[in-house]
Amino acid sequence: MEENLLKTCLYDKHVALGALMSPFGGFIMPIQYTNITDEHNAVRHKAGMFDVSHMGEIFVSGPDAAKFVNHVFSNNIAGMEDGKILYGMMLNEKGGTVDDLLVYKEFEPDHYLLVVNASNIAKDYAWLCAQTEGYDVKVVNESDTWGQIALQGPEAERYAVETLGLAPAADLGFYTYYEAEYKGTRMIVSRTGYTGEDGFEIYATHEAINEMWNVLLAAGVVPCGLGCRDTLRFEAGLPLYGHELDDDITPLEAGLGMFAKVKDKEEFIGRDALVAQKEAGLTRKSVGIELQDKAIPRAGYPVEVDGVQVGVVTTGYRSISTDRSVCVAMVDKAYTELGTKVEIRIRKKVFPGIVTKRRFYETNYKK
Amino acid sequence: MAKTVEGLYYSESHEWVKVEGNVAIVGITDFAQHAMGDLSYVDMPEVDDELEAGEEFGAVESVKAASDLYSPVSGTVVEINEELEDAPELLNQDAFANWIMKVEMSDPSELEALMDAAAYEEMCANE
Numbered sequence: 001m002e003e004n005l006l007k008t009c010l011y012d013k014h015v016a017l018g019a020l021m022s023p024f025g026g027f028i029m030p031i032q033y034t035n036i037t038d039e040h041n042a043v044r045h046k047a048g049m050f051d052v053s054h055m056g057e058i059f060v061s062g063p064d065a066a067k068f069v070n071h072v073f074s075n076n077i078a079g080m081e082d083g084k085i086l087y088g089m090m091l092n093e094k095g096g097t098v099d100d101l102l103v104y105k106e107f108e109p110d111h112y113l114l115v116v117n118a119s120n121i122a123k124d125y126a127w128l129c130a131q132t133e134g135y136d137v138k139v140v141n142e143s144d145t146w147g148q149i150a151l152q153g154p155e156a157e158r159y160a161v162e163t164l165g166l167a168p169a170a171d172l173g174f175y176t177y178y179e180a181e182y183k184g185t186r187m188i189v190s191r192t193g194y195t196g197e198d199g200f201e202i203y204a205t206h207e208a209i210n211e212m213w214n215v216l217l218a219a220g221v222v223p224c225g226l227g228c229r230d231t232l233r234f235e236a237g238l239p240l241y242g243h244e245l246d247d248d249i250t251p252l253e254a255g256l257g258m259f260a261k262v263k264d265k266e267e268f269i270g271r272d273a274l275v276a277q278k279e280a281g282l283t284r285k286s287v288g289i290e291l292q293d294k295a296i297p298r299a300g301y302p303v304e305v306d307g308v309q310v311g312v313v314t315t316g317y318r319s320i321s322t323d324r325s326v327c328v329a330m331v332d333k334a335y336t337e338l339g340t341k342v343e344i345r346i347r348k349k350v351f352p353g354i355v356t357k358r359r360f361y362e363t364n365y366k367k
Numbered sequence: 368m369a370k371t372v373e374g375l376y377y378s379e380s381h382e383w384v385k386v387e388g389n390v391a392i393v394g395i396t397d398f399a400q401h402a403m404g405d406l407s408y409v410d411m412p413e414v415d416d417e418l419e420a421g422e423e424f425g426a427v428e429s430v431k432a433a434s435d436l437y438s439p440v441s442g443t444v445v446e447i448n449e450e451l452e453d454a455p456e457l458l459n460q461d462a463f464a465n466w467i468m469k470v471e472m473s474d475p476s477e478l479e480a481l482m483d484a485a486a487y488e489e490m491c492a493n494e
Contacts, residue, residue: 035430
């Protein structure tokens with residue numbers, strides 16, 4: 001299967017740095033360069049950079065673009081100003097999640113950029129194209145031509161401004177972006193990320209991304225793999241598609257109802273299913289669980305009460321930032337109140353745990 | 368380069384055994400701790416647990432993964448290394464100086480099925 005894996009534009013850089021490479025979302029990606037703990041801490045306390053060129057960029061434009069995006073997107077883009085970004089989901093008719101994504105309102109009327117998960121690019125593009133009937137829109141998948149670096153951590157702004165010369169980055173608010181040219185080619189810089197820290201995501205051509213990677217590396221920014229990207233996003237309470245979200249999990253079940261605007265929007269795909277689910281009441285919900293013990297809950301482990309399975313762990317770690325054994329789990333609604341006592345089966349033993357919030361680390365976003 | 372120690376027995380699942388009388392002292396090899404990376408937890412058996420050779424008796428865990436441990440011999444757990452509960456990193460520092468459990472063997476002839484240091488090194492070289 002290995003030969004079918006895609007390489008990002010920074011693949012040679014990862015190999016040269018001696019990264020441990022592993023398949024992720026159809027790509028061969030760096031998991032770690034040194035070790036996950038050091039890379040995690042670099043992002044929490046200084047600055048780290050991730051190759052996220054595997055992410056998908058799908059552009060939607062045309063006279064009906066706003067109407068179309070609001071039809072497929074769970075969040076509300078009505079009145080969205082140029083340069084703003086919204087997080088939300090594309091849902092299927094059953095309210096299940098096709099993907100979670102960012103929508104960028106571009107600086108041209110009727111132009112939107114959708115940034116989607118690598119593993120879902122083909123599915124999302126096909127899904128979007130299948131919904132265009134009756135809408136005067138153009139949907140273009142440019143995922144192959146864009147590279148992307150996520151520069152994250154409390155020192156990210158300094159490196160963006162001083163090392164990369166991206167002065168306007170300093171003035172960006174959280175979830176906004178600006179566009180510029182980098183040596184004559186189009187570049188997008190947004191104040192977004194997937195770590196719980198301040199930082200930027202920079203989209204540019206493969207050549208430009210390679211140049212920026214070199215400059216940041218020489219300046220001392222720590223290259224970080226997908227291993228710590230997962231520990232960081234997990235601590236910050238951010239979902240990962242395929243774990244906390246999938247085609248059968250609704251945003252309400254995932255605890256992400258605030259990104260599905262059932263009240264503000266009269267219509268979007270999946271809305272009816274969410275309304276019905278709200279009326280009927282949820283049967284399960286995503287929660288945090290903290291163990292007293294040092295044992296580590298991992299994805300797939302059963303959550304039990306009195307020896308009966310009531311849920312399953314979707315992501316779990318010995319949290320690097322808090323040194324606690326914590327997880328996110330999808331649990332029967334009856335056991336989702338904060339403070340509920342549950343047990344997690346880890347191999348042959350069960351360990352007592354307490355239901356908590358899903359965020360285990362206080363995030364440090366710029367306002 | 369992972370090291371080995373002469374005079375120990377080695378299993379295919381990367382445990383080592385040191386024999387003292389009828390007791391097997393069991394740990395994980397240097398090769399195993401290298402492959403796992405920084406360890407954050409050791410899941411230990413309990414004293415008096417009855418184990419069959421090849422049976423899972425616990426696990427070592429790094430940030431990214433859990434790796435099951437398999438008992439190289441049959442017998443009864445008579446002691447566990449409680450130091451590892453608070454300091455799993457000892458296995459990274461010296462995998463051979465830090466044992467995990469001691470087993471009173473019920474069938475010492477099972478040791479013959481294990482490898483010596485040279486055979487184990489050869490197996491690791493081919494992994």
